Amino acid sequence: MRERLENTRRNWPALCAFCLLLLLWWGLCASGLVPSYMLPSPQSVFLAFVNDFPTLMYHASISAQEAVYGLLIGVALAFVMAAVMDRFQVMERAIFPLMVVTQTIPTIAIAPVLVLWMGFGMAPKITLVVITTFFPVAVGLLEGFKEVDPDEINLLRSMRASRRQIFFHVKLPSTLPQFFAGLKISASYAVVGAVISEWLGGFEGLGVYMTRVKKAYAFDKMFAVIILIVIVSLLLMGLVDFLRRIAMPWNHVQEKNAAEQGRHVRM
């Protein structure tokens, strides 16, 4: 309860800024400064959202599935690669530059190729999401592995721990903060990645729907889709945060300690 109150107090500036922006948008449209075919008013976007709700939900569920599957595969891939690169220095030197190169390939350029190879179904979309999401997670994990205190590893060695035990008792848990930081970025990439790949070929999903309404010049509907994409992304990021709290209960305790100390100082 108290925590919730604390949260509201911390979030009110963001809430105010958001409301102010909404008001500005409404004012611009209502005053006629910007014609409605260029910028639909907030009310009309809201109406489009409500009227199209079932269609939007259908397409959103497709995009969300692609994003989540892609993210899961991406994380699994990142995990394996980071573990291998951590274990064998040679592998790091061999793979890491290639990994960086994959990130410089423009998504827009590769999506049509993937469609060509894999057809118009979910496969090329999921592949694209995997390509965009594995990188932040892999880098986070790899950095985390490197930052483990060597004395902690020595301590476990002095207790005759095996390599596997050292990995699971020390390395993996201490890399979790970086892992979740990377995962949060990846989660935000995932939905966008799915939508972009849908633009470039497919029959369903928010990206497909978006190109359709754009061609019909239904900008209110288009804005409704954009807002939905934002909502789906935020939900996914929220889910990551939720998982982080569950996976790292000790971190929560530390944050609470720090917050309490901070409060004392300010008083």
Place this chain on the structure above:
Amino acid sequence: MTTSGKNNAALCLSAEHVTKIYGGRTIIRDISVHLDEGELVSLLGLSGSGKTTLFQILSGLSVPDEGRVLLKGEEMTGQPGRVGYMLQKDLLLPHKKVIDNVSLPMVLRGVKKEEARRAAEPYFAEFGLDGTQLQYPSQLSGGMRQRAALLRTYLAAEGVALLDEPFSALDMITKGQMHAWYQDVMERIRLSTLLITHDVDEAILLSDRIYLLTGSPGEIRHELQIRPPRSGRKDFNLTPAFLDYKREILEILEKRG
């Protein structure tokens, strides 16, 4: 049997003629030390005299270029996992609850988590840690964390512990309290201990015997028995006898330093 000698106590851990060369430089040369059952022995030396190198060899983490390490008469050169090893940093894993940190050595030996917890539980009261079992290390004070680390070392050891400057990161008052507490707890648990320190007072206050390790490469220059029994050393550091020991040690250290 609070003071011990070779005659009336069993030999516990010993290093024989140990030499370590690191990148062409001799760090320690021909060092022989021994620790008897239930004894507390300090290795006192200035920084750079190779104290930590010797400890790594004694713990089995590092292999000496010459010489060997014996545990209860059995060779254990280069075999970690036989003796407890505690560093200045408490190295409690932040993601494990205190009880899981403490019972980690057992878990690593293959004991089930719940069983290891049960086995560690009775020691919490003994070590003044009751009530912290399910807390995380970040919730403990510095002194408490050192105690928890010491308990973990105790549970890792086959009755032998190597402590590498365990109290040197604490403030003076906490350190004094830890010394008093440590003397008290050692009376009961009888852990054979080899202690590294650069604090002369600490060495005299806590030890049965002191080795002076000096020079570069480090060598054992002197061995010193502290006469009064460990159990009766309350306020020992305020007596003339204590100062005599201190003078003797400082003279040797300054002469050879």
